[in-house]
Amino acid sequence: MLTRVDQRTDRLILKLQAYTRFSEEDRAALAALGRAPVQEASPRHDLIREGDEPRTVRLILSGWACRYKTLPDGRRQIVGFFVPGDFCDLNVYILKEMDHSVGAITRVGYIQIAPDEMERVMEARPRIARALLWHELVTSAVQREWLLNVGQRTARERIAHLLVEMFVRLRVVGLTQGDACDFPITQNDIGEATGLTPVHVNRTLQELRGDGLIELAQRRLTIPDLKALMRASMFNPNYLHLDHEGRHLDAND
């Protein structure tokens, strides 16, 4: 089991190990993927835009990014967040044209991997191929959960759910410190992810604060009682498929 993070691909490995145990050879193969030069994107700049032809796979190393779609009149929906260890568009080179954009939220460090290099690794190491397929399936499951979130939950539940999900995802890759984590997205971002206006996000956050469910200030989130926040948001971790029993969820770091 991996405990320290000193390779670029270690956050990815931490996450994939929620699904499978890797051999030394597997880890070496994944680490080799990380040898590509690190790219940087400035905050609020796009990595790729709707309409572009996708050519490479991207692995996020540091910072937060998001996937979003826009309507002709400017309305914008964030359909997913990327944090370190996340792949964006693992298979999307199959498609001719992007149907959405990927934008940096903070400064983002990432590497690009050529599709045929991915395919080579997946062919040579079936366990990695299977783990990456799991990664894709979980990404789809998260997408469905977000639709449930926006379609059925109240503003309070929606925001609470988003906070819990991101906290749990960050914990998997070792980016939480006790009951706290960095949380660099703005209230406007939260609104675009949950289908709410920034004004209403603000009032709802104050309500959650007032109930002692969260502390959120200076880009830092603290969740004093995770179970309580899960209850408030009707959070069921099953869609993250962290493992058979979900024991990773309850393990403290």
Place this chain on the structure above:
Amino acid sequence: MLTRVDQRTDRLILKLQAYTRFSEEDRAALAALGRAPVQEASPRHDLIREGDEPRTVRLILSGWACRYKTLPDGRRQIVGFFVPGDFCDLNVYILKEMDHSVGAITRVGYIQIAPDEMERVMEARPRIARALLWHELVTSAVQREWLLNVGQRTARERIAHLLVEMFVRLRVVGLTQGDACDFPITQNDIGEATGLTPVHVNRTLQELRGDGLIELAQRRLTIPDLKALMRASMFNPNYLHLDHEGRHLDAND
């Protein structure tokens, strides 16, 4: 190019041909998948339920089904519809447990395919493997578009968008007749798919009818002016990835 539909897998082939052209051998391999005995599900019964262990791949042959998620208090979100030619849960056997349910809306005819039979076909016929990957990517893209729909569009736009999408998807598999198609879902279903109450769905449909954009009665939908309805819903067909130029969209059948 396929023109008649006399094999069980022909709707699937029609759809996959939006992405690739198959050889005779490819079609034969797909047709062979369709030899499994046909299963039937009654209207409003589940094919598989959240929490179940997924074991087989399902191909819808006839009728409509849906993927849905529920909250503990009963709120329900339909996260996708299945029509003939659609696979449900192509890869989901990787996961230990379903995070959503699949339910029949009408009487549904389908076949079940064992995962290893799928894998055998995909190994033997790479073009099929690639087409099925395309199918999965399009399914994810549809999911994202639905999130944009529920998160950002107004009730009127949401419903109009859903109608256009389903019409276009049905047209791809040869299930439209001119500007009309069977449309067996209830106003309640539309509400659960769009995050609206059935009452408001009803009023909004009346508005769309009043504007001459749709006719919808007796489970039959007519769209006199598809372009107009697309405009009303800000429908951009790119997310269906029907082909490079989207020319299938404009071809009349």
Place this chain on the structure above:
DNA sequence: CGTCTATTTGAGCCCCGTCAAAGGCGGTGG
């Protein structure tokens, strides 16, 4: 022709959106 489900209608209201403006905070440059 009764029963069940789906559609339709009405009245009232609330959650959340809109518009507008004031603070707060971090970054930058002089």
Place this chain on the structure above:
DNA sequence: CCACCGCCTTTGACGGGGCTCAAATAGACG
């Protein structure tokens, strides 16, 4: 080190799109 600036957060007042509750009507099916 301070002053300025831009972005983000916060607050207030008001309005409306969609929800709730309730009941009537219309189809579908046996």
